[in-house]
């Protein structure tokens with residue numbers, strides 16, 4: 001299918017830091033398919049399986065982890081990209097890589113590591129994801145990192161502080177002058193939101209931390225549940241939850257496509273450069289934005305701050321802080337071949353951020369509770 005003029009075109013990519021020969025166009029992969037393949041083969045990608053999304057990895061076999069979350073983001077992103085004639089391969093690459101820099105133990109781990117790093121440059125998980133693909137993966141003879149295309153790296157760096165942006169050259173520019181990334185990057189960001197809001201409802205109910213009755217507080221849920229119950233009177237339990245969640249994803253995606261089409265029509269961008277100068281064009285409509293935000297707030301209050309989740313958050317934070325303090329005191333316990341030239345605090349931060357939940361647990365048991 002041909003791409004729209006405002007999509008990122010594979011043959012006009014801004015390229016890689018280290019130039020590489022292109023694959024023959026007839027049989028070869030385009031640059032973003034190559035990026036996606038490199039991401040899938042990376043060590044950091046495999047580690048996502050053992051990193052917490054919301055529920056700890058060992059709490060149940062059916063909860064999302066960062067790997068299955070990333071796959072759901074890619075699936076939603078690709079489906080929307082096709083409808084908007086955007087570059088599906090690029091959206092897929094960004095989606096699969098967007099959480100590579102996450103610490104163990106979800107947001108609790110990230111906040112704790114950021115706190116530990118406060119005096120030493122801080123910890124930002126988006127920037128960490130970029131560092132993973134830019135230099136922490138060691139797979140090539142000639143360079144560090146995966147040498148991904150500019151547009152994939154642009155999408156991975158969703159947020160960045162102004163201070164760090166100044167160190168990133170062209171890639172950091174938009175955080176300084178308030179410009180947008182490609183539509184593909186904007187889309188991956190919203191696909192992330194659609195994915196986590198919906199799978200967290202599913203996981204929340206499955207875990208028993210949320211009840212179906214409680215969900216009726218949320219307008220999006222209520223409306224779609226009414227529709228499902230009219231179509232299938234008497235449907236209850238898990239099948240009902242799945243039907244409602246599927247309906248919610250569907251209305252969110254539909255709204256996103258329509259609103260984005262309208263914004264594109266009004267702004268009439270003729271190239272990616274035009275897109276970068278506009279306000280964000282991939283968006284929900286006003287009313288849907290409100291409903292999605294209501295759902296997000298509900299999940300924040302009732303799931304992410306649930307006493308049981310808080311308990312896990314507290315333990316996780318303590319573990320990260322203890323590991324950090326340990327490595328600060330005994331830097332020789334950070335593997336010596338691990339970024340030996342970096343300064344010690346950044347080495348510790350990279351090392352802890354790369355850990356899976358269970359590896360962090362194991363290190364904690366081994367080094368601290370001896």
Ligand code: MG
Nearest residue numbers: 069098099192
């Ligand atoms: Mg995510």
